[in-house]
Amino acid sequence: MRLKTLTAALVAGITVSITPMMASADYSAAEEVKVLIGFKPGGGSDTLAQLVQPYLSESLGVNFVNEYLPGAAGAIAWTRLTTQSPKDGSVISVTNTPMLMTNYVMNDAISYRQDDFTPLANVVTDPAIIVVSNDSPFKTFADLKQAAEKKPGTVTVGNSGVGGDDHFSTLLVENKAGIEFKKVPFQGDSPSATAAMGGKIDASFNNVGTVYNQIEAGNLRALAVLANERLDILPDVPTLKEQGIDVVAGSSRGYSAPAGIPEEARKQLVAAFDKLATNEEFLAEAKKRALNVDLVTGQEYDQMFQDVESQVKEMWANMEASDSQK
Structure with missing residues (x-):
């Protein structure tokens, strides 16, 4: 690696x-x-x-x-x-x-x-968050995880660049969940989120501050936040810890x-x-x-x-x- x-x-x-x-x-x-x-x-x-x-x-x-x-x-x-x-x-x-x-x-x-x-x-x-387009077939992180388990290395997830915090968050999740994504690097977190919003990738590992407005506007759906507790500004988005994957990152x-x-x-x-x-x-x-x-x-x-x-x-x-x- x-x-x-x-x-x-x-x-x-x-x-x-x-x-x-x-x-x-x-x-x-x-x-x-x-x-x-x-x-x-x-x-x-x-x-x-x-x-x-x-x-x-x-x-x-x-x-x-x-x-x-x-x-x-x-x-x-x-x-x-x-x-x-x-x-x-x-x-x-x-x-x-x-x-x-x-x-x-x-x-x-x-x-x-x-x-x-x-x-x-x-x-x-800024806590890490996993987002997909609002019309994505993945409604929950469990859906995304199941797809990655079924076909390892085929579910595409974006990040802000190799070696960046989003990339590292992805590696942590893969390691803890026992899954493998196809990781797609971008030159920053905003391009990664835009690619997810347009359906060019399956999901984006991002930061809350970057994607919050698009989540509120209904353009992105949040699957999980990588925080110790749910965020006040996104009370309906579960943490990964709630879903049995002990990863906190951002x-x-x-x-x-x-x-x-x-x-x-x-x-x-x-x-x-x-x-x-x-x-x-x-x-x-x-x-x-x-x-x-x-x-x-x-x-x-x-x-x-x-x-x-x-x-x-x-x-x-x-x-x-x-x-x-x-």
């Missing part, structure tokens, strides 16, 4: 989004901050950026400019951040866990490691800079994220977008990186050991 190569080159098309110009610059490191986003516009990372960055811009008095570098489950952007970006606080990136760690744990070709980053803040934690999205940025820049950035915790307008906007705010900043986010890496390494070792016994 070892993945030996990156799935895309370290050059990609760029789409730019700029926050409104501020009257004065209070941030000591730069007059403008570039934000690297490793997925296409419209996905969960972009949703986070569009929500958060106007508030950061207001706090710091600088513009935030998004550069989209989709491919390799975020690894293109994170490789750019850690190896090709200035370490002066002028470039940061949306960082997704466990995806950032699954990339290098599962793929020897990826050279960055978690200590190549300065973790700034986790902002949201994606946490935040921001990091390269390792070694000036301490003053780090403190200013972390302080701007800390302000979000008491910003009622921000919290209300996050709720509207079905985003579960989970603010973890500074050293605590650094510890979160270390804890997630340990968990991913343990799970991956267990899965490889299981595969070797088959």
